[in-house]
Amino acid sequence: MFSNGISRRPFSCSKILPRAAASALVIALLGSGCAPPESAVQRGNREGILHLSNGDEIKDMDPHTVGGIPEHNVVTSLFEGLVVLNNRTLEPEPGAAERWEISKDGLVYTFHLRPNLRWSNGEPLTARDFLNSHQRVLNPKLSAENARMLFVVRNAEAYYTGRVREFSATGFKALDDRTYQIELQSPAPYLLGMIGYHHIWSPIHLPTLEKFGGQARMATRWTRPGNLVCNGPFLLEEWRLNGYLTLKKNPHYWDASRVRLNGVRFYPISSGDTEERAFRNGQLHVTYDLVRPKLEYYRRERPAVLRQEDYLTVYFYRLNVKRGPLADARVRQALSLAVDREALAKHLLRDGSKPAWLLVPPGVPGYQSPDVPASDPQLARRLLREAGFPDGTGFPKLSIQFNTHEKQRAIAEALQAMWQKELGISFELANAEWKVLLANQRTMDFDISRGSWVGDFLDPKTFLDIWCTGEAKNGTGWSNPRYDALIAAAGKTFDQAERFRCFRQAETILSEEAPVIPFYFYKRVYLLNTSVKGWGSNLQGYYGLKDVFLDPS
Amino acid sequence: MMRFIARRLLQAIPTLWLVATLTFFMLRLAPGGPFSSERKAAPEVLANLEAFYGLDRPIGRQYLDYLWKLLHGDLGPSYKFATHTVNEIIAGAFPVSLQLGLAALAVAVIAGIPAGVFAALRPRAASSAIVMSVATLGICLPAFVLGPLLALWLAIKWHWFNLAGFVSARDLVLPALTLGSYYAAYVARLTRAGMIETLGQDYIRTARAKGASEWRVITCHAWRAGLAPVVSFLGPAVAGLITGSFVVETIFQIPGLGQFFVKSAANRDYFLVGGVVVFYAALIVLCNLLADLIQAWMNPRLRLE
Numbered sequence: 001m002f003s004n005g006i007s008r009r010p011f012s013c014s015k016i017l018p019r020a021a022a023s024a025l026v027i028a029l030l031g032s033g034c035a036p037p038e039s040a041v042q043r044g045n046r047e048g049i050l051h052l053s054n055g056d057e058i059k060d061m062d063p064h065t066v067g068g069i070p071e072h073n074v075v076t077s078l079f080e081g082l083v084v085l086n087n088r089t090l091e092p093e094p095g096a097a098e099r100w101e102i103s104k105d106g107l108v109y110t111f112h113l114r115p116n117l118r119w120s121n122g123e124p125l126t127a128r129d130f131l132n133s134h135q136r137v138l139n140p141k142l143s144a145e146n147a148r149m150l151f152v153v154r155n156a157e158a159y160y161t162g163r164v165r166e167f168s169a170t171g172f173k174a175l176d177d178r179t180y181q182i183e184l185q186s187p188a189p190y191l192l193g194m195i196g197y198h199h200i201w202s203p204i205h206l207p208t209l210e211k212f213g214g215q216a217r218m219a220t221r222w223t224r225p226g227n228l229v230c231n232g233p234f235l236l237e238e239w240r241l242n243g244y245l246t247l248k249k250n251p252h253y254w255d256a257s258r259v260r261l262n263g264v265r266f267y268p269i270s271s272g273d274t275e276e277r278a279f280r281n282g283q284l285h286v287t288y289d290l291v292r293p294k295l296e297y298y299r300r301e302r303p304a305v306l307r308q309e310d311y312l313t314v315y316f317y318r319l320n321v322k323r324g325p326l327a328d329a330r331v332r333q334a335l336s337l338a339v340d341r342e343a344l345a346k347h348l349l350r351d352g353s354k355p356a357w358l359l360v361p362p363g364v365p366g367y368q369s370p371d372v373p374a375s376d377p378q379l380a381r382r383l384l385r386e387a388g389f390p391d392g393t394g395f396p397k398l399s400i401q402f403n404t405h406e407k408q409r410a411i412a413e414a415l416q417a418m419w420q421k422e423l424g425i426s427f428e429l430a431n432a433e434w435k436v437l438l439a440n441q442r443t444m445d446f447d448i449s450r451g452s453w454v455g456d457f458l459d460p461k462t463f464l465d466i467w468c469t470g471e472a473k474n475g476t477g478w479s480n481p482r483y484d485a486l487i488a489a490a491g492k493t494f495d496q497a498e499r500f501r502c503f504r505q506a507e508t509i510l511s512e513e514a515p516v517i518p519f520y521f522y523k524r525v526y527l528l529n530t531s532v533k534g535w536g537s538n539l540q541g542y543y544g545l546k547d548v549f550l551d552p553s
Numbered sequence: 554m555m556r557f558i559a560r561r562l563l564q565a566i567p568t569l570w571l572v573a574t575l576t577f578f579m580l581r582l583a584p585g586g587p588f589s590s591e592r593k594a595a596p597e598v599l600a601n602l603e604a605f606y607g608l609d610r611p612i613g614r615q616y617l618d619y620l621w622k623l624l625h626g627d628l629g630p631s632y633k634f635a636t637h638t639v640n641e642i643i644a645g646a647f648p649v650s651l652q653l654g655l656a657a658l659a660v661a662v663i664a665g666i667p668a669g670v671f672a673a674l675r676p677r678a679a680s681s682a683i684v685m686s687v688a689t690l691g692i693c694l695p696a697f698v699l700g701p702l703l704a705l706w707l708a709i710k711w712h713w714f715n716l717a718g719f720v721s722a723r724d725l726v727l728p729a730l731t732l733g734s735y736y737a738a739y740v741a742r743l744t745r746a747g748m749i750e751t752l753g754q755d756y757i758r759t760a761r762a763k764g765a766s767e768w769r770v771i772t773c774h775a776w777r778a779g780l781a782p783v784v785s786f787l788g789p790a791v792a793g794l795i796t797g798s799f800v801v802e803t804i805f806q807i808p809g810l811g812q813f814f815v816k817s818a819a820n821r822d823y824f825l826v827g828g829v830v831v832f833y834a835a836l837i838v839l840c841n842l843l844a845d846l847i848q849a850w851m852n853p854r855l856r857l858e
Contacts, residue, residue: 039712060635067590143601218605219635241634241645242808243719269717270816271803273701278717278806281708435585435821442589451591472595 039282045531045552048262050545053275055288057242057268061223063199064137064144069454069541070288072199074266077247077545078230079202081195082111082130082180087536087544090458092192096125096203096231096254097180106187106494113178118252119205120228120235127174132215133203135167141216146200149456152188187494190459197457197540205229233259233546242268260534260549276527279305285529285550292407295351295525305527308352312455312539313522314359314463317400317415321515322477323447324396330387332514337373337380338422339415341519348414351525356518358507359453360460363539366496367460370504372511377422384423392424398447399428403437408450411519441475451475452522458539460503461490467510478515558842565838572834573623576827577616580818587632587821606630619824623831629824633817639828642813646797647832649719650809653732653802654795656725658787660733661740666783668737669744670771673779676749685745691738700731700804717806728805732798736790743782751779777851784851788844792837 044051058071063079084095097111117125134153137144138160151157154171158164171183184191195201208229209215212222221227228236233255234247248263250256267284269275272291278284290298290306298306325331341355354362358369373379381391389395400416402408412429419425427448432440440446455462465471468487469479483506490502510516524541531552536544588602603609607618622629628639668688672681704727708716715724751757752775760774771779797811810829817825 037712040715057634059633065635140597141601143598143605145598147598148595218602219630221636223636240808241637241642242812267718267806269806271806274717274804274806277701277704277709278715281704281712281716283715283717433585434819435583435589438589438591439585 041282041285041529041531042552044265044285045550048260048550050261050264050286050532050548050550051284052264052266052286053269053278053284053288054245054266055268056270058245060219061228061236063202063204064133064142065218066199067145070266070268073543074245074247075199075202076232076543077234077264078228078232078236079199079204080232080253081199081201081203082113083192083196084546085193085196085538085540085542085544087534087542087547088538090193090196090538090540090542092196095196096130100192106189107184109182109184109191110175111180111182113180114254115178116254117231118254120230120250120252121205122252123205123229125203125231126177127180128177129203129206130180131172131174132206134172134201136204136206136209136215137200138167138170139216143218144200146198149194149198149200152184152186152191154183154185156185186491188491189494189496189499190457190461193459194457197542203231205231234261234264237263244268255546259546261545264545279527279529284527285532286535287527290525290527292349292351292525298527304530307524307526307528307537309524309537309541310354310361310363310539311522311524311541312361312363312458313452314356314361314518315353315452315520315522316356316359316516316518318441318446318449318451318476318516319514320444320447320449320477322444323398325387325389326398326447328387329513330383331389332517333512334380334383334387334423335419335425336511336514336517337376337383339418339517339519340375342375344411344414345520348410349520349523352523353520354523356520358511359463359516359518360503360507361455361463361521361539364458364460367500367503370508370511372508380422384425389425392426395425397426397428399430400448400450401430401432401437401440401446402450403434404431412450415519444475444477449475451516455540460500460507461487464503464506464510467516476515478513480509480513483509483513558846561838561842561845565835568838569831569834570620573620573827573831574616576830577619577823580821580823580826581612583821585821587823589821606632619827628828628831631817631822631825633820633822633825639824642825643810643828643832646808646810646813649807650797650802650811651795652722653725653728653797653807653809654791656729657733657736657794658791660729661736661790664733664737665740666744666780668741669783670748670779672741672745673748673752674767674771676745681745685742688738688741691734692742694734696731696735696798696800697804699734700727700801703727703730704804719805719807724805725807728801728807731804732794732801736794739786739790740783743786744780747782748775748779751775754778781848781852784844784848788841788847789837791844792833792840796833796836 040051054070054073056070058066058074059068060066061075061078063075066075080095082095082097083092085091086093096113096117098114100109100111102109113127119125134150136142137147137150138156140160147160155164155169156171159167159170164170173181175181206215208222208227212227213220225236225239233250233253235250237248238246245266246263249259249261253259269278272289275284275287276291276294279287319326319332321327341357345353345355357372357374360367360369384392400412402412409431416427416429419427437449441449453463453466464487466473467478468474468484486502486506490499493499528535531550533549533551534547536542588599607615619629631637631639631642634642668684672684675681704716707727708714714727716727718724757770757775760770797809799811799815801807802809802811813825814829817829
């Protein structure tokens with residue numbers, strides 16, 4: 001791959017050392033003798049190539065099987081669903097469908113596809129492609145992690161579990177080449193937002209999959225450069241594992257004239273320090289994150305490139321309600337009330353993260369979380385006394401489990417100190433490697449365990465569903481029939497006001513019962529070169545690279 | 554000679570088997586699995602994935618399957634990089650680590666040996682003390698300090714280099730300097746010690762008495778014996794250098810084997826960890842063998858048989 005004579009004959013003779021030495025010397029001299037070369041950003045601005053850091057190497061590019069944010073950033077640039085999101089407002093906008101109708105009861109969505117849709121290999125794309133793609137997602141053999149997202153559609157779950165054998169019995173219908181209809185199981189006003197954000201709704205080119213081992217086979221080579229066929233604004237040019245991944249403009253895209261970037265290069269830089277240095281060195285237009293110790297510097301010296309945006313993610317601790325005193329709701333609520341979240345956000349996080357008393361982040365259009373008591377140490381002490389632990393006496397030694405990470409430890413230490421000071425309870429800190437933490441969460445082998453949740457769509461449902469009885473993601477052992485009933489009721493109506501009323505009540509229950517204690521809502525902090533225009537800044541970190549362009553002036 | 558090599562290679566087989574077996578079982582003992590994530594997949598999805606990768610079979614059967622594939626040179630699939638096999642990953646990443654390692658080795662040898670020889674010639678001079686102090690500093694300064702410092706000076710301040718990624722040979726300069734400086738310092742110390750000892754030998758005195766210049770004494774007579782400790786150090790060191798360094802690869806975003814190795818353990822990417830470990834073991838065996846051969850060539854007093 002990078003042959004320079006050395007790699008081809010690694011151990012052949014003793015001449016290799018002097019040769020390698022000489023080349024290293026020559027390179028060093030060349031390097032030191034030259035004028036500064038054009039930086040990647042300067043070259044990118046000239047050629048219309050956006051250079052961005054993507055946090056980590058992606059697993060794959062199959063829109064139906066991958067999850068994760070780095071994957072999302074790549075896959076949504078390659079594939080386009082029926083609708084897309086506006087990268088500022090997150091409003092659903094026409095994508096592959098030029099318009100749609102929604103029935104009065106909110107159950108039937110009829111999408112009218114554009115007449116000029118093509119795959120990146122030039123073949124026409126029709127409603128049948130959407131139908132086949134959605135059938136593939138629901139094929140249990142594919143093991144699509146997020147297949148559940150399609151369960152809002154009539155009989156989709158039944159087809160997935162095998163109770164319904166015929167796909168024609170589901171709510172997916174291709175009425176003709178250009179008309180695609182989705183009939184829902186129950187109303188879902190968030191459907192368009194979910195289709196726009198999540199690539200599991202994207203169409204894929206099935207003939208390509210058949211060529212590389214079949215449509216329901218995992219881990220085939222159909223997503224490799226040269227094989228992959230897509231329908232989005234960009235197509236795959238090159239992928240060097242852990243090196244970079246390059247996309248270039250897709251000439252067959254229906255709106256190609258509006259796409260102003262000629263290409264995008266994603267770098268899987270996992271070290272925050274490295275990406276910050278690379279940004280300063282002019283190698284990156286956009287970073288994935290910003291290491292927090294650098295935040296103050298950028299705030300003071302280079303505010304023009306610093307971005308701080310609210311992010312649809314909440315940070316919390318799960319309490320195991322099967323463990324000793326944590327079974328008592330008064331104890332759990334006392335723990336929640338004793339935490340000074342303002343101090344946590346202001347003195348420890350210091351990146352603009354907002355304190356959280358409830359789980360749904362602010363910013364969901366039209367939704368207002370209920371008022372719940374803010375931090376109140378006095379009330380917390382009273383509740384603890386009522387539960388039989390006055391000033392913490394007799395409280396057993398419990399531990400806080402978190403993944404091994406500097407920031408997680410700092411937060412756990414702060415909470416440990418607050419609980420000690422306000423309630424007289426002392427917790428042990430137990431850090432565990434990430435996979436160990438997850439394994440312990442699965443087997444409920446913890447007292448208190450650290451977690452977070454990223455919303456899948458702009459609706460309270462995505463944050464509240466997971467605490468229902470029997471949900472795999474609940475992970476606290478908590479179960480409340482009234483809560484379950486409210487979430488179920490919200491799922492039955494298309495009336496937003498009614499839905500939001502249910503969610504507000506559910507949030508109130510959650511705050512009283514406190515099986516989970518939220519602490520703060522994330523802030524996305526990153527660096528953006530000033531030559532990048534049309535950049536999307538929104539709650540979901542949705543790039544919308546179709547609208548991005550480079551203009552150094 | 555051939556018998557020696559053949560015997561060493563045969564000895565490597567049980568070593569590699571032991572390494573593969575230990576890695577296999579240690580990984581299975583670690584809590585958590587390749588498919589656990591914060592978004593907990595549904596049980597049927599997990600079951601499907603495990604069946605696809607054969608993880609649902611009894612552990613003994615999995616082990617035998619693994620060994621059988623290993624015998625055929627198939628290191629298995631990767632879970633994290635779902636569409637890549639371990640063989641593909643190593644084939645892509647090892648040449649990068651090899652180039653970086655050889656460049657670092659060049660730095661170590663070019664800087665280390667002359668410095669050591671220089672210090673050995675005038676063991677008590679102030680200039681040698683300075684050289685050896687710098688060398689000690691080089692050993693003490695860890696890569697995660699030196700790397701970012703070099704990056705700040707040479708890349709950010711003067712824009713001579715890129716400091717993340719590997720596209721051209723120029724991108725290897727900073728990582729090679731970072732990785733090589735520790736070895737250079739070590740080589741310098743070993744060279745100095747070896748040279749001082751050799752220069753005190755009778756045959757060197759004889760050469761000097763015959764009127765050989767100091768240059769000739771070192772380049773013709775002293776270097777073979779004087780550099781013997783360096784060579785025995787470089788055997789395993791080369792293995793360490795060319796298998797990739799996680800720290801240096803992370804600092805400079807070099808897509809070598811070191812990053813894959815460390816991250817695969819955190820990801821519980823069983824086959825990737827196992828494959829890389831077996832590959833490393835084989836490389837180390839080879840490098841040690843090579844070092845022995847080179848030493849024997851340099852010093853006829855060493856008998857191989």
